[in-house]
Amino acid sequence: MHLQIHRDQMTHAINDVSKAVSSRTTIPILTGIKISSHSEGITLTASDSDISIEYTIPLEEDGNLFVDIKQHGSIVLPARYLNDIIRKLPSEFVELHVNDRFLSTIRSGRSEFNLNGLDAEDFPRLPQIEEEKVFSIQSDILKMMIKQTAFAVSTTETRPILTGIMWALEGDQLQFVATDSHRLAKRQATVEALPELAFENIIIPGKSLLELNKILPDNDSLIDIVVTDNQILFKTDRILFYSRLLNGTYPDVNRIIPSQSKTNIILNTKEFLHAIERASLLAKDGKNNVVKCSVDLGGVMEISSTSPEVGKVTDEIEIKSIEGEELKISFNAKYMLDTLRVMDSEEVQISFTGAMSPFIIQPTDAEQMLYLILPVRTYQ
Amino acid sequence: MLTVKKSKVIALVDINSMFASCHQSIDPSLRGKPVIVGGSMTDKRKGLVIAASYEAKAKGIKTTMSAYEARKLCPEAIFVQRNHTLYSEFSAKIMEFFRLVGPTEVASIDEAYVDLTNRIQNGDDPMVIARYIQRTLYQKIHIPCSIGLGENRIIAKMSSEVKKPLGITWFTRQQFQAFFHPKPTVVLHGCGEATAEKLREKLGIETIGDLAQIDFHSIRLVLGKRGEWLRLAAQGISSDTVNPDREKGGKTIGRETTFPNPVSNPEQILAVAKKMAERLVNHLKEKQRKARTVSLVYKLERLGRSHSKSKTLPLPTNDPNEIIAAASALYSEHLWETPLHLFGLRLSNFEEEIFEQITMDEIL
Numbered sequence: 001m002h003l004q005i006h007r008d009q010m011t012h013a014i015n016d017v018s019k020a021v022s023s024r025t026t027i028p029i030l031t032g033i034k035i036s037s038h039s040e041g042i043t044l045t046a047s048d049s050d051i052s053i054e055y056t057i058p059l060e061e062d063g064n065l066f067v068d069i070k071q072h073g074s075i076v077l078p079a080r081y082l083n084d085i086i087r088k089l090p091s092e093f094v095e096l097h098v099n100d101r102f103l104s105t106i107r108s109g110r111s112e113f114n115l116n117g118l119d120a121e122d123f124p125r126l127p128q129i130e131e132e133k134v135f136s137i138q139s140d141i142l143k144m145m146i147k148q149t150a151f152a153v154s155t156t157e158t159r160p161i162l163t164g165i166m167w168a169l170e171g172d173q174l175q176f177v178a179t180d181s182h183r184l185a186k187r188q189a190t191v192e193a194l195p196e197l198a199f200e201n202i203i204i205p206g207k208s209l210l211e212l213n214k215i216l217p218d219n220d221s222l223i224d225i226v227v228t229d230n231q232i233l234f235k236t237d238r239i240l241f242y243s244r245l246l247n248g249t250y251p252d253v254n255r256i257i258p259s260q261s262k263t264n265i266i267l268n269t270k271e272f273l274h275a276i277e278r279a280s281l282l283a284k285d286g287k288n289n290v291v292k293c294s295v296d297l298g299g300v301m302e303i304s305s306t307s308p309e310v311g312k313v314t315d316e317i318e319i320k321s322i323e324g325e326e327l328k329i330s331f332n333a334k335y336m337l338d339t340l341r342v343m344d345s346e347e348v349q350i351s352f353t354g355a356m357s358p359f360i361i362q363p364t365d366a367e368q369m370l371y372l373i374l375p376v377r378t379y380q
Numbered sequence: 381m382l383t384v385k386k387s388k389v390i391a392l393v394d395i396n397s398m399f400a401s402c403h404q405s406i407d408p409s410l411r412g413k414p415v416i417v418g419g420s421m422t423d424k425r426k427g428l429v430i431a432a433s434y435e436a437k438a439k440g441i442k443t444t445m446s447a448y449e450a451r452k453l454c455p456e457a458i459f460v461q462r463n464h465t466l467y468s469e470f471s472a473k474i475m476e477f478f479r480l481v482g483p484t485e486v487a488s489i490d491e492a493y494v495d496l497t498n499r500i501q502n503g504d505d506p507m508v509i510a511r512y513i514q515r516t517l518y519q520k521i522h523i524p525c526s527i528g529l530g531e532n533r534i535i536a537k538m539s540s541e542v543k544k545p546l547g548i549t550w551f552t553r554q555q556f557q558a559f560f561h562p563k564p565t566v567v568l569h570g571c572g573e574a575t576a577e578k579l580r581e582k583l584g585i586e587t588i589g590d591l592a593q594i595d596f597h598s599i600r601l602v603l604g605k606r607g608e609w610l611r612l613a614a615q616g617i618s619s620d621t622v623n624p625d626r627e628k629g630g631k632t633i634g635r636e637t638t639f640p641n642p643v644s645n646p647e648q649i650l651a652v653a654k655k656m657a658e659r660l661v662n663h664l665k666e667k668q669r670k671a672r673t674v675s676l677v678y679k680l681e682r683l684g685r686s687h688s689k690s691k692t693l694p695l696p697t698n699d700p701n702e703i704i705a706a707a708s709a710l711y712s713e714h715l716w717e718t719p720l721h722l723f724g725l726r727l728s729n730f731e732e733e734i735f736e737q738i739t740m741d742e743i744l
């Protein structure tokens with residue numbers, strides 16, 4: 001194999017595929033990135049047990065030359081070194097030459113590196129995906145949906161299914177649900193799909209989606225999505241991103257979302273966020289970060305928190321509008337902070353149904369988002 | 381020149397009915413009355429007795445009894461909801477006071493060892509100091525305590541149990557032996573029901589005196605190192621060091637087991653882990669605590685040192701399934717099919733159970 005590659009293009013590709021390189025693995029070849037050439041350019045591939053990413057650098061684009069192939073071939077090079085080396089090389093192009101014993105020479109300007117590579121034939125093949133369930137969504141909307149739900153997935157292995165985000169598609173509505181059984185995030189968006197396409201209970205590891213979020217562009221370009229029984233594939237111009245799906249049935253969360261409420265209030269999102277942030281300041285190392293809110297019909301919400309060894313904090317904010325009964329409720333401040341931080345609306349509506357029941361937080365201007373938090377019982 | 385080993389005097393101060401006493405302290409209308417901490421806020425017949433004042437105990441109320449039973453035994457009892465913030469505040473205040481008296485080791489929320497040695501060497505009388513501690517706590521904050529005095533920890537600890545409430549007992553080692561040797565082994569600090577049963581079955585030991593006289597090798601065979609320690613305790617011998625840095629209630633709880641032949645079968649290891657998790661969780665629940673960190677302890681060589689791998693959970697837990705899940709995640713990540721000579725499970729990073737997060741499963 002003998003290639004010339006545009007350095008910035010190469011850096012970008014390595015950066016993106018590195019998200020799938022496993023740092024700890026029992027299969028040594030997976031700590032590497034596979035580079036292979038073909039008639040349209042070169043493709044970089046990395047994979048761990050959950051995700052696989054393929055990035056193709058075209059031969060040229062808009063008249064700019066990116067890759068010059070002198071001799072086709074493929075090689076696996078250690079990701080850690082490759083990343084650092086390419087980034088620091090002095091000139092615009094990088095020359096990669098591989099001999100028949102996988103010894104690779106990387107040259108740029110007057111620098112030369114010799115790296116031991118591995119046989120690309122030993123690199124696991126990526127899943128072959130039959131494109132049956134395909135739909136498209138704007139990249140920026142998909143990123144927003146991930147950001148607004150992924151924080152709620154479970155980070156413990158008690159119930160592996162809850163470490164994923166559940167996707168359901170019906171008509172042109174795509175829905176994401178995430179919960180760790182203490183709080184829940186639900187987000188809907190319109191997609192481009194054939195009307196007969198529908199699915200539910202597609203559960204994608206939260207980690208996979210967070211990695212995907214890092215490499216998707218922040219614009220309205222369309223991402224094609226292919227869903228199969230055990231894999232999901234995301235396609236952009238240059239990237240193929242595969243994730244495994246989680247097996248199992250997602251709990252029927254609609255049953256915990258109350259349909260009626262006893263106390264409805266509207267608050268300014270920022271004011272509420274800042275008050276909760278202040279109330280969390282005394283929580284020691286994030287432990288027992290519980291705040292108590294009391295809603296009175298006079299239009300004031302009192303927020304307080306006590307840390308036994310440290311002290312107590314009380315804060316008040318104005319309630320913009322209130323309907324229903326007075327209420328005192330305690331909840332984990334972190335859950336509220338996570339939720340308020342992903343809300344972009346100026347005001348939020350909160351609907352309570354008693355101190356021991358889940359409550360709903362929604363933006364006042366969009367019906368596509370719903371957040372739910374389960375309160376805590378206190379013994380103090 | 382001849383130096384004489386300075387004899388130590390250790391006090392163990394035990395707050396009588398700590399939880400109930402705190403409530404009686406802040407609310408004078410509860411004083412002298414049977415007060416029960418616990419029960420359910422919403423349903424009068426539900427809930428358990430978490431603590432009871434001496435007035436309530438006199439009527440036969442015991443902790444962990446159901447609130448329903450307690451009401452039948454003592455209809456005039458006043459139920460109050462537990463308030464851990466209050467107890468922690470009182471405890472902190474009390475410990476601060478002890479530190480003015482001497483180096484203090486906080487043993488639990490309602491118990492501390494205070495080293496009086498320096499005071500004694502300055503000419504003070506241990507009984508006078510003990511009376512001063514007891515009187516001050518009672519007069520200033522209406523908190524009763526019992527104090528045990530002795531040359532070491534075991535004598536101080538066990539003497540404090542002799543008279544409750546408001547007792548002060550100072551035993552020499554001879555007095556300790558005379559008083560405790562006729563008593564059954566379960567009375568001995570550190571000897572639970574299970575151990576007492578083992579001693580009775582395997583060695584025919586009934587009393588603390590029997591245990592004090594058993595030969596060293598027999599006890600070692602039955603209870604190992606802990607047996608040696610218990611035998612010495614029965615004789616009134618133990619450490620006399622008070623460690624002011626020790627944190628209350630211990631920092632970890634754990635169990636471990638050594639295998640006669642190294643075990644590499646994941647199923648076998650995970651079955652052991654599951655049993656351990658269940659026992660540790662019972663221990664946590666008794667202490668009304670939750671743990672946040674789960675650790676595996678293991679030995680790769682029989683005589684080598686032990687290693688550990690830990691994982692900290694996002695929220696403290698006392699749910700055995702969560703602990704088992706964390707333990708098996710640690711095991712599959714680090715030790716899968718590795719031959720282990722020793723395997724153990726440890727919980728640490730405790731928090732008092734002041735809050736309880738409601739989960740989806742309670743509602744679904």
